[in-house]
Amino acid sequence: MASELPNWQELSDRLASTLPSTSYRAATLQILEKVTQLGPMGDPEREFRRIYRFLHYNEPSRVIQVLDELLKAHTERREHLQIRNNAWKYVVRAFDSWVGRARIFYLAVGIVEGALRSRLNERLTAVYGPTWPTQAGLVPSSVVAKLKEEADATVIATIHRIVEETQSAGADPERQVSAFDAIAKAISTRDTELPSNGEEFCRRLSFSDLRTFFQSKRLWGSAANLGSLFRPLMGHGDPPLRGAVDEALKTIHEVRNEIAHYRPSGKLSFLNGLLATAKLARWLEVDLQDFYSAVDTKFSTELSHLLESHYPPLRSRLANGGATCATDGCALGDPIDILLQRAPTSWPDEDAVRDASLGCAYHRVKVREAAHGVV
Numbered sequence: 324m325a326s327e328l329p330n331w332q333e334l335s336d337r338l339a340s341t342l343p344s345t346s347y348r349a350a351t352l353q354i355l356e357k358v359t360q361l362g363p364m365g366d367p368e369r370e371f372r373r374i375y376r377f378l379h380y381n382e383p384s385r386v387i388q389v390l391d392e393l394l395k396a397h398t399e400r401r402e403h404l405q406i407r408n409n410a411w412k413y414v415v416r417a418f419d420s421w422v423g424r425a426r427i428f429y430l431a432v433g434i435v436e437g438a439l440r441s442r443l444n445e446r447l448t449a450v451y452g453p454t455w456p457t458q459a460g461l462v463p464s465s466v467v468a469k470l471k472e473e474a475d476a477t478v479i480a481t482i483h484r485i486v487e488e489t490q491s492a493g494a495d496p497e498r499q500v501s502a503f504d505a506i507a508k509a510i511s512t513r514d515t516e517l518p519s520n521g522e523e524f525c526r527r528l529s530f531s532d533l534r535t536f537f538q539s540k541r542l543w544g545s546a547a548n549l550g551s552l553f554r555p556l557m558g559h560g561d562p563p564l565r566g567a568v569d570e571a572l573k574t575i576h577e578v579r580n581e582i583a584h585y586r587p588s589g590k591l592s593f594l595n596g597l598l599a600t601a602k603l604a605r606w607l608e609v610d611l612q613d614f615y616s617a618v619d620t621k622f623s624t625e626l627s628h629l630l631e632s633h634y635p636p637l638r639s640r641l642a643n644g645g646a647t648c649a650t651d652g653c654a655l656g657d658p659i660d661i662l663l664q665r666a667p668t669s670w671p672d673e674d675a676v677r678d679a680s681l682g683c684a685y686h687r688v689k690v691r692e693a694a695h696g697v698v
Contacts, residue, residue, distance in 0.1 A: 329367040331355050338368070342375050350383035351375045357390040358414060361397055362406030370411055381418070385587055389417055392591055421587040424631075427624045428593045428600075429582050432575055434614055435604050436533065440525045442552050442607065443536055448521050450546050456524040461547075463539055466532045481509045530579060534572045540565065553606040556668065563606050571606075574599040594670070597629040601666035611666035612675075623684060627661035633670065637661060641681050648683040650690075655683040662690055 335348045342348055351374045355364075364370050378386065393414065406413050447455040456462055489502040518524040525533075536542055536549065543550045543565045553563050578596035581587075604611040612626055627634060638661055641649075648655060662682045667675035682690050 328359055331367075331371070334367055334371055338371060342372065344375075347375050347378050347383070350378055350386075354378075354383070354386055354390060357387070357394060358410045360394060361390075361413060362410035363408070364411060365409055374411065377415070382586075386414075389421075389587055389591065390414060393417060417591065418587055421591055424593045424629055425582040427626065427628055428578065428596055430624060431597070431600050431611060431626060432579055435575075435600055435607070435611065436530060438604070438607050438609060439533055439537075440528065443533070443549070444521045444525045446549060446552060447547060450548075453521055454519045455521050457519050461542075462524075463535045463542075466528070466535050469529075469532060470527065478509050482506050485509070530576055534569070534576060537565070537572065538569050554608050556602065556605055568603070568606065571599040571603045575603070592631055593629045594631055594633075597626065597666070598668055598670065601626075602668040604666065605668055612663045613665065623658065623660055623687070625660045625662065625687070626666055627663050627679070630661075630667075630670075634661065637676060637679070638681065641676075641679060647681065648686050649680040650682065650686040653683055653686055655685055658684055660684075660687050662687060 331352050335342075335352055339348065351371060354374055355371065358364065358374075447461070451458050451461065485502050485505050489498055518527065539549075541547075550562065550565060553568060555562050574595055578593065601611045604614070627637075630637065638659070641661065642659075647653070648659060659681050660683075662680050663675060664678040665675045680690075
C-alpha cells in the first residue's frame with residue numbers, strides 16, 4: 324500500500340524560522356510535488372531541508388526543468404525505470420551525470436576549437452603573411468569592434484579599482500595624485516590596435532569570434548578560401564557548405580555555453596553536441612575519437628559516455644549479453660567502458676561501432692596507449 328504523502332505546505336510553514344527564504348521554500352514545495360511523482364522519498368523534514376539547501380547552489384527554474392525531463396522519461400519508459408530507494412537522490416544523480424558528461428564534452432570541444440584556431444591562422448598566414456590581422460578589411464568588423472570593446476572594458480575596470488582603493492585610503496593628497504597618474508597611464512596604454520601577429524590574435528578570439536570568421540561569405544571564398552579547410556565527411560563526395568559548417572558550430576556553441584555557465588536544463592543530452600563536434604573534426608580530416616584517445620589516459624572520459632541512452636544497448640551488444648572486459652583473462656569487471664575506434668557523426672553510425680570494444684579501467688588505458696603511443 325502506498326504511503327500517504329506529507330502535507331508539504333504545513334511542513335514549510337513549520338520550518339520557516341530555520342529556513343527563512345520564502346522564495347526557496349516556495350520552490351522547494353514545487354519541486355517536492357514533482358519528485359514524489361518519480362518515486363519514494365525519505366524523512367519529509369530531512370528531504371525538505373536537503374532540497375532547500377540544494378537550491379542555494381542551483382537555480383530553481385533549472386532544477387524544475389530537469390525534473391520535467393526526468394518525469395517525461397519516467398512516463399515514457401515506466402517499464403524500465405523503477406525508483407525504489409529515494410527519488411531525490413535520483414535527481415541529484417542526474418545533475419552529477421550532467422557534470423560528468425559536460426567535462427567530457429568540454430574537453431572534446433576544446434580539441435576541435437584548437438584545431439580551428441591553428442588552421443585559421445595557418446591559412447591566413449599562408450595567403451597574407453604572419454601579420455594578416457593588419458590587412459585592411461580582412462578581420463570581420465564585428466570581431467574588431469568586440470576586441471576593442473574588451474580593451475575599453477579592461478581600462479574601465481582598472482579605473483574603478485583605482486578609485487575604490489583611493490576612497491578607502493581616505494583624503495590623502497599624495498595618494499590622490501598617485502591615483503590620477505595611474506588612471507592617466509591606464510588610458511594612455513590602452514590597446515588601441517589589434518595584435519599584429521596572427522597567432523597572438525587567434526589566441527584572443529572567443530569561440531563566438533572564431534565562428535564569425537567561418538560565417539563570412541567573403542572569407543569562405545576569395546583568396547582566403549577558408550572553405551577549402553573542410554573536406555568531405557567520408558573522404559569522398561562534396562565538401563560541406565558554409566551553412567552546414569555554421570550549423571555544426573552553432574550546436575557546439577549552444578551546448579558549450581550551457582556548460583560554461585553551469586546551466587543544466589530541460590536538455591540534459593549531449594548527443595547532438597557530440598555528433599556536431601565529431602562531424603566538424605571529420606571535416607577537418609581528424610577523427611575526434613582517434614585524437615581524443617591519444618590525450619586521455621588517466622580518467623574515464625570516453626566519448627562513448629555521451630551516447631547516453633544508446634550506451635546500455637550498445638554495451639550489451641558488444642558483450643553479447645555480458646559486461647566483461649574484452650581483454651583475455653581479465654577478471655576486474657566494472658567499471659567497463661565502451662572503447663570507440665571512431666567518433667560517430669550521426670546515429671545510428673554502424674561504421675563507428677563496428678570495431679568498438681569493451682575495456683575495464685586498467686585495460687582501457689593499455690589499449691589507448693598501445694594504439695597511440697601515449698607515455
